[in-house]
Amino acid sequence: MNCTATIPALGLPGQVMAAAQATAIIREQRKLAERTYWMRLECPDIAAQILPGQFFMLRSPDRSDPLLGRPFALLDVYRDDHGQPRGIEFGYVTVGKFTNLLSTMTAGDELEIWGPLGNGFPIVNGGHLAIVAGGIGQTPFVGVIREALWKARYGQPQREWGKRPRRLSFCYGARSQANIAGVNEWFAQSGVDVHLATDDGSVGHHGYVTQLLQKLIASDDPPTAVYCCGPEPMMHAVQKIVTQANIPAWLSLETPMACGFGACFSCVAPIVQDDGTWDYKRVCVEGPVFPADRVVFEA
Ligand SMILES: Cc1cc2nc3c(=O)[nH]c(=O)nc-3n(C[C@H](O)[C@H](O)[C@H](O)COP(=O)(O)OP(=O)(O)OC[C@H]3O[C@@H](n4cnc5c(N)ncnc54)[C@H](O)[C@@H]3O)c2cc1C
Numbered sequence: 009m010n011c012t013a014t015i016p017a018l019g020l021p022g023q024v025m026a027a028a029q030a031t032a033i034i035r036e037q038r039k040l041a042e043r044t045y046w047m048r049l050e051c052p053d054i055a056a057q058i059l060p061g062q063f064f065m066l067r068s069p070d071r072s073d074p075l076l077g078r079p080f081a082l083l084d085v086y087r088d089d090h091g092q093p094r095g096i097e098f099g100y101v102t103v104g105k106f107t108n109l110l111s112t113m114t115a116g117d118e119l120e121i122w123g124p125l126g127n128g129f130p131i132v133n134g135g136h137l138a139i140v141a142g143g144i145g146q147t148p149f150v151g152v153i154r155e156a157l158w159k160a161r162y163g164q165p166q167r168e169w170g171k172r173p174r175r176l177s178f179c180y181g182a183r184s185q186a187n188i189a190g191v192n193e194w195f196a197q198s199g200v201d202v203h204l205a206t207d208d209g210s211v212g213h214h215g216y217v218t219q220l221l222q223k224l225i226a227s228d229d230p231p232t233a234v235y236c237c238g239p240e241p242m243m244h245a246v247q248k249i250v251t252q253a254n255i256p257a258w259l260s261l262e263t264p265m266a267c268g269f270g271a272c273f274s275c276v277a278p279i280v281q282d283d284g285t286w287d288y289k290r291v292c293v294e295g296p297v298f299p300a301d302r303v304v305f306e307a
């Protein structure tokens with residue numbers, strides 16, 4: 009059964025729509041790399057609304073442990089033969105209770121889902137967009153790139169495409185070659201310039217992904233905008249680099265979350281306000297994507 013209910017819009021700043029709650033059926037699950045999986049979930053109502061950079065919460069309907077839902081970013085929307093949104097795809101890495109449970113589930117199993125949640129990345133508007141991702145932080149950018157290249161439309165009503173970027177660069181950092189998932193299928197084959205870095209040097213640049221961004225900035229075709237998602241120290245380093253280079257950038261924060269829709273305040277992060285002071289903002293409703301110059305990493 010695929011029952012759908014609607015969570016009423018809370019009218020909170022940053023909350024753009026009412027999220028749907030549904031029981032979603034797992035259609036497919038694949039292991040992509042070390043501790044890294046891809047899953048396809050059937051949930052047409054959420055798939056029709058969700059934008060690249062937004063997220064959704066998942067929990068198991070059969071278990072009280074873990075009791076709380078867990079947030080995951082949209083990787084992509086899959087469609088039926090008539091092009092209608094049928095469900096969502098996401099990628100995850102196993103770190104604890106829920107993600108390890110997810111990795112044991114198979115096609116036909118059910119999950120509770122609520123979303124879409126959060127704001128998403130802004131529409132790409134021409135120029136040279138550099139994406140900087142670390143670890144599983146690459147997943148939000150599959151939809152971003154498909155939309156930027158006019159290969160897919162998202163949202164209800166579908167949001168307009170922006171201006172196609174002149175160039176798309178994808179700088180991706182992982183621990184080792186064994187942890188790299190989906191780079192060819194999702195990025196290189198779409199015509200994106202891929203630059204890899206690994207901590208152990210097993211593939212690509214031996215070192216930090218941020219060094220790849222610095223190299224791009226020093227080249228004769230530097231980025232005109234940067235989107236970033238990954239571990240906090242990496243995003244902090246990216247913030248410093250783009251500030252120095254005066255390049256507009258957006259960061260997608262991954263603070264732990266309990267409710268996902270603004271009620272519990274478990275996800276707050278210090279964010280600079282219009283008057284220059286900072287205050288704690290709920291990443292689940294005001295974010296997870298913030299302009300880089302608004303994020304305070306050392307409050
Ligand atoms: C907006 C958003 C989008 C996300 N998208 C994805 C995604 O697409 N794919 C993916 O694999 N993960 C994603 N995450 C992270 C994911 O939600 C956590 O990995 C997941 O909640 C872990 O659940 P668990 O029960 O397996 O681990 P738990 O048993 O809850 O925790 C295991 C360990 O991981 C730590 N941990 C839990 N959550 C986080 C976090 N957010 N950041 C750092 N440490 C954490 C805990 O403190 C603990 O030490 C996202 C998080 C956010 C906020």
Ligand code: FES
Pocket residue numbers: 264265266267268269270271272273274275276290291292293
């Ligand atoms: S997760 Fe509950 S307020 Fe953000």
